[in-house]
């Protein structure tokens with residue numbers, strides 16, 4: 546089975562998993578929802594383990610938890626790819642402007658609607674299906690590159706503890722390429738993956754030093 550065939554035949558299960566995650570109101574800016582942010586992290590780590598990641602952990606940050614996962618390549622000399630994402634979501638008020646409740650995801654006209662679907666839970670979760678599809682297509686037991694995911698829980702509230710986490714875990718986060726899939730998935734929304742050399746820390750910190758990219762970037766204009 547090729548990659549596309551695998552994705553299509555597993556899409557229903559994937560979407561149902563994503564919908565389950567979207568029901569967790571992981572609003573990092575709302576202290577009343579911090580339990581949900583922790584629940585979201587645990588859910589993601591469990592999902593990634595079920596998807597086959599040999600390692601998926603919830604990392605304490607001193608604030609809200611991040612999730613780290615790693616699927617090593619069979620060849621220890623293979624390049625290491627680090628993917629960034631976040632599992633917290635923005636507040637959903639004002640509720641009256643929603644056509645359906647923000648944490649009760651619905652499918653409409655081929656789109657999945659719910660808080661966090663396109664920022665950033667959908668982008669994070671697609672990696673589990675993508676890796677599985679690639680392995681199914683190749684017949685290999687491990688990916689051709691080592692894949693690491695770092696998924697923080699405070700992006701929507703200022704990433705207060707993220708820089709310190711990167712410093713603390715610098716060795717485990719070391720990579721050859723950093724992929725930043727954090728962008729709006731709206732039709733027409735432009736986005737450029739980011740990639741760079743080691744160390745991840747420098748790349749991520751440079752990116753963090755930029756003004757917030759979400760919701761303010763004109764469609765079609767890639768992030769710099």
Ligand SMILES: [Zn+2]
Nearest residue numbers: 664665700759
């Ligand atoms: Zn975001």
